[in-house]
Amino acid sequence: MASTSTRAPVGLSSVTRDGIGASPRRPDGTLKVTGEFAYSSDMWMEDMLWGATLRSPHPHAEILGIDVSGALRLPGVYAVLTHEDVPGEKRYGLEYRDQPVLAFGKVRYKGEPVAIVAADHPETARRALERIKVDYRVLEPVSDARRAALDPDCPLVHEEGSLPLHEEHNQRGNRVRYQPIRTGAFADGASVEEVRALADVVVTGEYEVGMQDQAFLGPESGLAVPAEDGGVDLYIATQWLHVDQRQIAPCLGLPADKVRLTLAGVGGAFGAREDLSMQIHACMLALHTGKPVKFVYNREESFFGHVHRHPATMRYEHGAKRDGTLVYATMEIVLDGGAYASATPAVVGVASSLGIGPYEVPHVSVDAYGVYTTNPPCGAMRGFGAVQACFGYESQMDRLAAELGMDPVDLRIKNAVSQGSRIITGQEIDMPMPMAEMLRRAREMPLPPDRSSLPAPSDPRTLPGGVANTSHGEGIVRGIGYGVGLKNLCFSEGFDDYSTARVRLEVVGGEPAVTVHTAAAEVGQGLVTVKGQIARTELGVERVTILPSDTRVGSAGSSSASRQSYMTGGAVKTACEAVRERVFALVRERGLVEDGHPDALLSLSGGKVVSAAEGVLISLADLLGGEAIEETREYHHRPTQMLDPSRGQGSSHTQFGMCVHRAVVDVDVELGLVKVVALDAVQDVGKVMHPQQLAGQIQGASAQGLGLALMEEIQVHDGVIRNPSFTDYLIPTILDTPPMRIDVLEHPDPHAPYGLRGAGEPPTLSSTPAIVAAVRNATGRPLTHAPVRPEDIVGIDPPQG
Amino acid sequence: MESDIILRVNGREWPLRVDTRTTLLDALRERLGVTSPKKGCDHGQCGACTVLLDGRRINGCLVLAVACDGSEVVTAEGLGTDGELHPVQQAFVDHDGFQCGYCTPGQVCSAVGMLEEVAAGWPSAAGRPVADTPVLDDAEIRERMSGNLCRCGAYANIVTAVRAAKEVSR
Ligand code: FES
Ligand code: FES
Numbered sequence: 001m002a003s004t005s006t007r008a009p010v011g012l013s014s015v016t017r018d019g020i021g022a023s024p025r026r027p028d029g030t031l032k033v034t035g036e037f038a039y040s041s042d043m044w045m046e047d048m049l050w051g052a053t054l055r056s057p058h059p060h061a062e063i064l065g066i067d068v069s070g071a072l073r074l075p076g077v078y079a080v081l082t083h084e085d086v087p088g089e090k091r092y093g094l095e096y097r098d099q100p101v102l103a104f105g106k107v108r109y110k111g112e113p114v115a116i117v118a119a120d121h122p123e124t125a126r127r128a129l130e131r132i133k134v135d136y137r138v139l140e141p142v143s144d145a146r147r148a149a150l151d152p153d154c155p156l157v158h159e160e161g162s163l164p165l166h167e168e169h170n171q172r173g174n175r176v177r178y179q180p181i182r183t184g185a186f187a188d189g190a191s192v193e194e195v196r197a198l199a200d201v202v203v204t205g206e207y208e209v210g211m212q213d214q215a216f217l218g219p220e221s222g223l224a225v226p227a228e229d230g231g232v233d234l235y236i237a238t239q240w241l242h243v244d245q246r247q248i249a250p251c252l253g254l255p256a257d258k259v260r261l262t263l264a265g266v267g268g269a270f271g272a273r274e275d276l277s278m279q280i281h282a283c284m285l286a287l288h289t290g291k292p293v294k295f296v297y298n299r300e301e302s303f304f305g306h307v308h309r310h311p312a313t314m315r316y317e318h319g320a321k322r323d324g325t326l327v328y329a330t331m332e333i334v335l336d337g338g339a340y341a342s343a344t345p346a347v348v349g350v351a352s353s354l355g356i357g358p359y360e361v362p363h364v365s366v367d368a369y370g371v372y373t374t375n376p377p378c379g380a381m382r383g384f385g386a387v388q389a390c391f392g393y394e395s396q397m398d399r400l401a402a403e404l405g406m407d408p409v410d411l412r413i414k415n416a417v418s419q420g421s422r423i424i425t426g427q428e429i430d431m432p433m434p435m436a437e438m439l440r441r442a443r444e445m446p447l448p449p450d451r452s453s454l455p456a457p458s459d460p461r462t463l464p465g466g467v468a469n470t471s472h473g474e475g476i477v478r479g480i481g482y483g484v485g486l487k488n489l490c491f492s493e494g495f496d497d498y499s500t501a502r503v504r505l506e507v508v509g510g511e512p513a514v515t516v517h518t519a520a521a522e523v524g525q526g527l528v529t530v531k532g533q534i535a536r537t538e539l540g541v542e543r544v545t546i547l548p549s550d551t552r553v554g555s556a557g558s559s560s561a562s563r564q565s566y567m568t569g570g571a572v573k574t575a576c577e578a579v580r581e582r583v584f585a586l587v588r589e590r591g592l593v594e595d596g597h598p599d600a601l602l603s604l605s606g607g608k609v610v611s612a613a614e615g616v617l618i619s620l621a622d623l624l625g626g627e628a629i630e631e632t633r634e635y636h637h638r639p640t641q642m643l644d645p646s647r648g649q650g651s652s653h654t655q656f657g658m659c660v661h662r663a664v665v666d667v668d669v670e671l672g673l674v675k676v677v678a679l680d681a682v683q684d685v686g687k688v689m690h691p692q693q694l695a696g697q698i699q700g701a702s703a704q705g706l707g708l709a710l711m712e713e714i715q716v717h718d719g720v721i722r723n724p725s726f727t728d729y730l731i732p733t734i735l736d737t738p739p740m741r742i743d744v745l746e747h748p749d750p751h752a753p754y755g756l757r758g759a760g761e762p763p764t765l766s767s768t769p770a771i772v773a774a775v776r777n778a779t780g781r782p783l784t785h786a787p788v789r790p791e792d793i794v795g796i797d798p799p800q801g
Numbered sequence: 802m803e804s805d806i807i808l809r810v811n812g813r814e815w816p817l818r819v820d821t822r823t824t825l826l827d828a829l830r831e832r833l834g835v836t837s838p839k840k841g842c843d844h845g846q847c848g849a850c851t852v853l854l855d856g857r858r859i860n861g862c863l864v865l866a867v868a869c870d871g872s873e874v875v876t877a878e879g880l881g882t883d884g885e886l887h888p889v890q891q892a893f894v895d896h897d898g899f900q901c902g903y904c905t906p907g908q909v910c911s912a913v914g915m916l917e918e919v920a921a922g923w924p925s926a927a928g929r930p931v932a933d934t935p936v937l938d939d940a941e942i943r944e945r946m947s948g949n950l951c952r953c954g955a956y957a958n959i960v961t962a963v964r965a966a967k968e969v970s971r
Contacts, residue, residue, distance in 0.1 A: 025894055032902030033890040033909055035837025035877035042836040217841045217849055217952045218903040267839070267903030268952050299842040461927045461940045524901030524953050692897045696955055700900060703954030726846035726950070734956040735947045739939070 015605050019537035020754060023692035026529050027546055028522070039265035040237035041221035041296045048223070048292035049078055051278065051285050052125035054115040054132050055304060056107035059143070059719025060157075060374040061136040063103060063114070070131035071117060076124040078289045080132065082115045085284065088253030094243065094275055094379070096176075098163055099340040101251050101280050107136070108157055108339035108374050110720050111304030118285040118293050141374040141719040145336035146313060148174035149369040157339060157372035168645045169345055174372040176337050177345040179352040181648030183424050184328070184363030192317070192330060195363050199319025199327040203399045207316070208785045209388045210713030211336075212309035214381050215731050218267015220305045221296040224282035231258025232283045237266040239273045240558035241519045241551050251280045252287065259283065263549040269523035270704070271380030272306040274560055275342050303724035307342045307379030308714055310335040310370070312351070312388035316396045324406050326415045328363035329396075331355045333389065335370045335378070342379030344370040349493050349643060351385035353425045353652055357393035358435055358486040359415040364424045366648065374719045380560060382704060383487070383764035390485040391708075391786050394769035398481070398776065408773070409443050409482055417486070425643060427651040431686075431757075432747030435484065438660045438682040442482065445741050448664055448678045451476060464666050464673035466735055475670035478677070481773025483661045485765025489758035490563040490637050490654035497563065498636045500554030501531075501571035505539060505579050505620070506628035512607045512620035514539055514576075517547040520556035520568040525760055526693035527564045531572050533689060538576035540604030541620065554634060562657065562758025565689055570753040571635035578631035580604060583623065592617045638751060655749060659683040659762035661702065661770035667778040672790025674710055674775055676738045679767060684745040686757035695742055697760045703737045705767025709775075710787050711736075806870035810835055811879025819866045826850045826861035829876065837878040837906045841950070848949030851907035851914075852876045858914025860948075877906030880913060889913050889966040898962035900953035908949050912963050915945045919967075937967055 018024035031037035068080040083090060083104035090104065091097045103114045115132050119125035140155065147154045157174055169177035185195050196202060222236040231254060238244050241261045249259040266273065278295040285293040297305045315332045333351055337344035352368035381387075401408040416435040422428050451457050451473070463469040464476065491497035502517040514535045522528045532544040549556070556568050584599050587609055593602070601612040609617045641650035664678040679702055688694055711730040715722040723729045748755020768786055776783050779793055791797065808815045810833060819828055826843070829835040829852070841849035843862045850861035853875040880887035886894065889912045899905040919937050925944045935941065942963050943956075951959065 023897075026897070028902070029894045029897075029899075030886065032899055032905050033877065033886065033893045034881065035839070035906030037902055038836070039839065039903060041840065042830075044834065044836075215952050216901070216903075217847060217950065218839065218901065219841070266901060267841075268901040270952075296840075299844065299846075459927070461944055466944075467927045524899075526900070692958075696897055696900055696953070696958060699957045700954030703956065704952075725844065726842050727844070731950060731952060732954070732956075733947045733950060734943045734959065737954060737956040740957060 016536050016540045016542055018533060018542065020533045020689050022533065023690055024529060024533065026526060027532060028528055037265050039218050039267050040235060041218060043223040043235050043264055043294060045223065045225065045292040048294050049118040049120060049285065049289060050122040050125045051282055051293045051295040052117045052122065052129055053113050053278065053281065054129045056103060056110055056112040056114055058107060058136055058138050059110045059141040060139040061107050062139060063105060063107060064135040064137055066115060067133040068115060070133065071128040074124065074128050074131060076120040077117060077128045078291065079118045079285055080115060080128065081284055081288060086251060089250040092247040092251055092276060092280065093341055094343055095345050096164055096341040098158065109376050111376065112339065113281065116281045116285060118289050142174065143373055143375055143719050145334050145371050145373050148371040148373050149334045157374055168642055170645055176341050176370045176372055177348040179348050179368045179643060179648055180646065181352055181364060181366035181424050186363055186365040187647055195328045196319055200322045201403050202317065202319045203396060203403050204317045205396050205399055206784060207314045207392045207395055209312045209391050210787060211311040211378065211716060212381060212708050212712050213303060213714050213729060214270035214272035214306065215729065216268030216270055216272055219297045219299060219302040220277040222264065222278055222282050223292060223294045224286035225292045226286045226290050229258060231260065232286055233260045233262065234279060234283060235262050235264040236279060237264050237273060239269050239521050239523060239560055241521065241549060242555035243558065244276060244279055245551055247276055248280050248283060252283055261551045263521055266521060266523045269559060270382045271384065271560065274380040274558060275307050277305045299726060300724045303721055304376065307377045309381035310337060310347055310378040310388065314388065314392040316392055318396050318400050320400055320404065324404055324411045324414045326359055326361045329356045329361045330365045331392065332367045335385070335388065336373055336375055337370045338373055338375040338377035340377045342377050344379065346493065347385035349652060350488055351389045352648060353423065353643060354386045354486055354488065355389045356424055357390060358417045358484055358658060360417060360421055366424065375716055376721060382701065383761050384561065386485065386487050387765050387768065390483070390765040391769050394483045394773065395784065398773050409439050412484060413439050425652055426649045427653060429656055431656065431749040431751065432684065433656065433658060434684060434745065434747060435658060438658065438684065438745065439484065441743055442660045442662045442680065442682045445662065445680050445743070451478065451666065464668040464675035465671060469668060469671065469673060471668065471671065475668050476666050477669055477778040479665050479667060479774040479776070479778025481663050481770050481777050483766035483768065483770030483773060485659055485762055487657045487762045487765055488653035489657045490561055490566055492640055492654065493652045494640055494642045496636060497557040497567065498634050499556040499567040499571040500632065500634050501568065501575040502553050502630065502632040503535065503572065503575040503579050504628055504630040505541065507621045507624050510621055511543055512541045513543040513545065514541045515545045515547060516572055517553045518556045518568050518571065519549050519551060519553050520564055521549060521559040523559045525559065525564065525697065526690060527568060529693060530565055530569055530689050534569055534572045535576055538573055539580060541607055562760045565756055566655065566752055566758055567635060567637065569756070571633055573753050574635050575631050575633040578633055579629050582629045583609065586623060587617060655752060655757060657757045657759065657762040659766045661763065661766040663770040663774040665771060665774040665778060667775055667793060669779055669793060672793040676706060676771060679706065679738050680741040681763055682743040682745065683759065683762060684747050684757065685759045686749045686752060687746055687754045688744060689756060694744065694759055698742050698763045699740055701760060701763035702740060702767040703732050705764045706737065706771055707732045708786055709768040709771035713787050804867045806867055808866070808869060808874060809872065810874045811876060821865065821867050823866045824862050825864040825866045825869050828866035829861060835876055837876040839903055839906060841903065848911060849904050849907040851910045851949060853910055853914055856917065858911050877909050880909065887913065888969040892962040892966040892969065896958050896962040896965060898958040899955050904949060904951045908951065908959060911946060911949045912966065916967060939964065
């Protein structure tokens, strides 16, 4: 990793420390290690009430009646509310307003909120729920996503005419969005048979990705406090304060400025806090009772309280010349969006446009469907549609390599995109994309030692399954696999996801000090650290305070799509530049430089104004005295386009990121257990802002990809989640997560602030297919389902029922 | 049924009347306002609620408050001394052993308890029971810290932090 070296200007003993490229400590770190950092679940107010939610026991049912009288009679209960009590709009939604605040008419998934209660004790609230009587007429669930996408006779999840129609998304029946892409001969109407004739070798494959849960460790929680002006203050763990506000206010029948949000501590997000959970419910109860109301979901409820990663079924066909040159590819992907749209349209836009991955393919046909079913709703999760596709196309590349008798890395290099390539939407990759180099670097990394060279090969800590492995390692086979993922960074398809920053420079206690205010959500990614680093670098001031994020400043957009270093980083940088210009104007005003002295020759460093020619001109403390300089700026990325609805063409993405993984696994082929021995990564991040936090992002994303490869799947049968607990839904432990070598490249993106690229998502894509490929390499099994299950490895049919 | 108990939490004594079904975690968080132990699952699956009970690491959600009558409870906020972080906490800060931080109070309590166990010569589930002094290499740190989930996946840095803290405490 390169670090920036800055030469100290004349007359300056030290430059500003802890700017970009350094690894300063997190400003919230001390509070986090002592446990005093206040997460949303730690909020507390005297005389507050506890909220609880009655959820549908059925995946699909008509509501015939709701009787709350029994619950209201329970001492300690302050309010029981249903859809009739929603003061404003009855529905909300991230992209389409299709989700009821509280169910009316029908319930469309098991766990859908039907009624809410406020009581003086959480246990009283829970008991009150048991006394609410709901009369249901159970309906047939719509649980097969492929049928929902393709069968015109499939029952509808949403009644005809009940949804806003978006022409550009080809909505029909249960389809939330259908996006075709056609390039080359396919764009001219050629059939697959015709195009197939151009290839020497053809491979097909069907793949599935299971429903993954974000499983953030801090469950949904929030505290709503009624205000004297008839509005409400909400303290909430979320990813985007302003989009919450925009959805909550109309449902409460309040203007936006009466719904004020402050970010409470966020115990992880990973996409699961993009949609609302209890936000409107808590506000409704607070406004109704005139008392603060706190909600905290427990772990089981959390599995019903947020959207999940879309499960996907995919069908691929790839054709190539004998030498490995790709000729054509077709893909059909069905993404199960569950009962409500959430982010499904955008997920389809990503899964389709990146459906073939980072490869040059002249003829491509993609059909991507996002559908309504009566399964749990699915939406954003780290990797957002690109994860599912990456498992499919990378599995195909390995299958093709095997068919051709080629090395899988060589095949990838042969067809790799690079700067100037066009992806299948016609969009040019107009930033460095050294994929071939990255693959070579991944291949050349040292391999972990063989099992045979271990000092104690039967040490249970080295066995797949650890101490739970009952063998002595007789059935263990090693495998190696690679994966490459291409991810869009920032929001896509014409969405202007700008960010806002307010920066203030003043003298406090004789020292220059900077305050940075944004509405951006710190979710653990370390944005608070990076904001401070940017301010230090731009203003040459070490003392930087990051104000809490709230809606008193303009929107920062979402902490999603790896976009905050780019967008809020860009906003902080731009606001700092505006402050700096005013400092220089002041320098001119005071006659410290001649009129017409160019700004380019001035800089701020170590709390001083420095001229390139004359060295230190004045300290900021002396220059500013009692004056404060404050500037607010919005930052916008370059505009993007919608994909056209018939051929899927358009420059829909802001930026691309890439990660390459090499996985080494030991597989106990008799017991069906896997141990990932090494999971090494090569990633181009454009510019390293904070080496230590960057490594954390790559490690964390890789671990979540490991979870999807080997263990994580929400089991849904006929719309019912069977494993809503950490006993039955397993996430990687410290034992499952191997040491990682990380090789970071810095080829700057000329369009982005500092040339940086969002870094949090790309490793989530490539880690899954790399690990599954390694298990295939060890076992010779096709392994078309992520996560790989023990029965897939051992080769027995899964238990029925 | 209710019981009168005395909890000694982070050096302070709290007489308390509790419903006998109250967990230590709920008593700390909801009755005493000690919110440093976090609730990630309430079922002993995640380790976010790890505290030291008479010096031993336990899951606060799996222990009933009545069973802790008279016991000494130390949570993450009580680990430091005189306004200084405990060496394990400092190592987590220095080596970035967390992201969102929700698992962190549990991780640090677990690491403190674990280092004590190693110092006392306790074997891990995977260690050989006859070894006189367990060797705390990275594999053994992972083995002994495997009860604390971190969804942010800060594990690599947690291993580094625990290793560094072990060096300091020598
Ligand atoms: S909250 Fe106690 S182990 Fe998860
Ligand atoms: S730091 Fe987020 S769960 Fe560990």
